[in-house]
Amino acid sequence: MEHQHEANKEDHEGHDMSNMQHGSNPSMGMAGHNHHAMMITDFKKRFYIVLILTIPIMLLSEMIQHFMGFNWQFVGSQYILFALSSIVFIYGGLPFFKGLVDEVKAKNIGMMFLIAFAITVAYIYSVAIVFGLQGMDFFWELATLILIMLLGHWIEMKSVAGASKELELLVQLMPADAHMVMPNMVHDVKTDTLKENDIILVKPGEKVAADGIILEGESYLNESMLTGESKPIQKLKGDKVIAGAINGNGSIKVTVSHAAKDSYLSQVIKLVDDAQKSKSQTQLLADTAAKWLTIIALVAGITTFFVWYLSGQTLAFAMERMVTVIVICCPHALGLAVPLVVAKSTALSAKNGLLIKNRTAFENARKITTIVFDKTGTLTVGKFEVSKIISLQTAFNENDIIRLASALEQQSEHPIATGILQKVKDLSITIPSTENFNAITGKGVEATVESKKILVVSPGYLKENNLTIPEGFTANDTETVVFLIVNNQLAGYIALSDEIRPESAEAIKTLKENNIKSILLTGDNSKVAKSVSDTLGMDSFIAEVLPHQKLEKIKDLQSKGEFVAMTGDGVNDAPALAIADIGIAVGSGSDIAAETAGIILVNSNPKDIVNLVLFGKATYRKMIQNLIWATGYNVVALPLAAGVLYKQGILLSPAAGAVLMTVSTVVVAINASMLKVKK
Known part of the structure; x- marks a missing residue:
């Protein structure tokens, strides 16, 4: 299970994962999210300023005037054009230059490098024209290009923020204050100052501020955001309560069982956060594709320039083609194709009582051929x-x-x-x-x-x-x-x-429909095992197995070519969970530390296991759809940008290229946001 940690170390294509880093300790108030929000406002502000400057630039451009049929050339007009364009280039282009520096430092050239390269080429060429080179300047294309790039980034960051918002919703579940019960009064304190054995009062309709045990009172609690269980659950004296659960109409006093940072909810948030950062095979595939696309873009761009220029076209035409090719090739959609689905799926899973610790295990859920169930507490x-x-x-x-x-x-x-x-x-x-x-x-x-x-x-x-x-x-x-x-x-x-469990039979039936075998593995006697297995219509059972023998049984199945998922309660099943292709720990929130499992089910509900498999398949489909869209779009658009159909009168301008690129990014974002957990 260790391999995914290696991948976490190397950060992803410049900006697109940095959008997802939320600060290391989620309970510290999402420092990363604030940084992200600032970046979104920054792009927004730059976009509007560039928009205002682009209007006079367009009006002063010879080509646009020519196109509109008027002539506004006056002495020094091109110097005003030069001055305005320089502001756009420097102010609007700054985020891209910063990105370029970061990418070069990280020896990982990508999108920012491409954009910065394209706008610099366009700018230098246009400046040369103002100061005496023959040809048509490029200023309006440069301005519209920067404008659309800023818009694209702003939209893209908002969509990433949307996917990470579920994580913020989890964070907001934690109430900021708690009513602490003192010997002669009730005193409001900050939640994160609570420690073990403090006593807190939870009034009707409030959120529980800490994990604990009910000391007095009874009520119905809604834990749906944490466990996916939709019905409010009756809680009496001595029952456990989870921080973030919403209290019904009873007032309860709770003895706190541990500090806020160790609460079930904080663990969930940390797991979701880690999972969003952990890479899977699909993610690494997308990273590689984005890297190659960058290289192809640069090579294709430079080749396009030489082919047109040497075949007798003007320098301006050749430059314009090169810039368009490079812009079209920016692998935005590719860079986002997987992370957006990852962010969305991890957060959705957490809301539905599936905690993903290992992304690869989750994506591999689609390959499961056999699920081995531990009996007690899962099926019963x-x-x-x-x-x-x-x-x-x-x-x-x-x-x-x-x-x-x-x-x-x-x-x-x-x-x-x-x-x-x-x-x-x-x-x-x-x-x-x-x-x-x-x-x-x-x-x-x-x-x-x-x-x-x-x-x-x-x-x-x-x-x-x-x-x-x-x-x-x-x-x-x-x-x-x-x-x-x-x-x-x-x-x-x-x-x-x-x-x-009432849900068991249905879960086994759904597995059958999906051609997945279910096997019961239990330490119980054969009679009980057979009875449970027959009642539920399972494929087979293995009874009277000691914990250390479970491991052997899993190996046997694997040697027959089965892709095995093991569900167990984590403690005595640890070796078996570790050896299985996918380890699913079942159990209440307290055992979140089921270290060996890749996936944890909060409710020990067998239906969640089925949801996991189906949701794993759905998530993988979304990723592949996004990757196909993102690469397919480049395959079609690149030749058009290079001018393959120039003779037929089809030519993409740099701005049109930028629009296309933004559209493809938005399509990927929308597709990712349509991911749902089927119940």
Whole structure:
């Protein structure tokens, strides 16, 4: 996974990635964005000033006068023209000269070099004419060229800013202030001063200022911007809340779990930012194409000049052709083709609960042939729920059984205990107190409740103590059962199961439609694995696998030529995630540090995995469309600019070339902005 970092080091074609650098620490208020905004205003201002100056330049130009049929030549008129044009050349051309210097320093000549070269040639030639060289000056072409170049850059930077705006929206989710609860008052503080264990108050309708645990109160929270989950989620005392989530109508107090810079949202912003800067194969392809285009432009431009000049055309004509070729060739559209899609797709993914850490992994999602799912927590909910309560004695009804069992389980952290306690909570049953509590190792627990001796035990305990397993008792393959014994009499049993997520079946079906195999890989027993695999209609399952064996299973699949994506919860699946072609870590925001995975799913929702594959395909398509458009446009326009169809009366002026170039850039920008996540 390290290779993409190398690519990050060499910066991209002069200006076009610099537009995307947002300052290194997003929570520091987007220093880079402000710089970007200043550049946009700068281009805008230069554009308007050049526009005002271009009007008299046009009117004073011999060619335009000739064309319009009037003659305004007066003594010294060409010197006024020269003076005005010089202002346009120096003031309007300055950003391009700066860019040229940067590119030469970086030994990476590109767009800025080309533009600066073209306008300098046009200017020097025109000045020579004013001071005695025979021919027609080029001033109006020079002015319109600079004007359109400034406009093009201004539009282009605005579109890049648009793509990065989603990132700013994420930043704005973080409220600037928080209500800190002091012993005798509530005090407003800046969010970034909060630290672990501070207590904050979140009023109805406000944004949560920090990640934390609810200390008191309950409410519904909308986390859709962070996790893509559209329904507001009910949060009670003890539940986790994420900074940036919008509070519903309840007031809650939250114990802060870490400082703002470590919050889930800051991590997301940092990941989005890094991903926008990280290069993928497609990006590197575009960079190479842009570099070649620059070289071709210079060679083609100079060749065009010599061909026309040596074949007997005027110096002015040959110069004009050269400048037009160079302008047409500016690889703006190419330089933007990929970064715009990258910016848009990364930000969109983040909004939809997909965090892309590695661009290449994301673009390769289109090649996936097999997805290996870890069962618990991805395809299943990952927590036990009571599926049935059976009473075996008339003295006890179902509520008695769960009530007595819960008394013993209230001390325990075990998933089964959690499941039983949740059921009691749902049924609003009061849990009685216990005495003489004792754990029977590996078999269950015993205690005295309401002066009865109660045991909650596994089927194994019944066998060992020769208690008869009740008639008609059949444990479903996917269920876990505990028995309740009251005063040495079997009173009943409770069955629990880890339920399959409602979205799983649909996700597997969509994968099938896209010819992607789904395989279940689990440490659970074969019966459970088979049951889940069959229920969901998966292609196959591999059960009773220990974490270190998962890696081997992935390698086996790869050796059969499969392009494998592995989804796992990051911790015990790290080696398997690293070896898979694409590692997708599933899990709540707290485990964002799933270092080995290229992509992180915020919600452990299997449908997001399908969205990821489809969105990866859509993103790749957009990039390729943009690259085809950007190169195709140059292939057609360059020969026209060089004057191939001159005999047929088709000739592009430098200004027309510049307009075409701007249009192609805008087409690429619009195409990128049309990217969407299909739900």
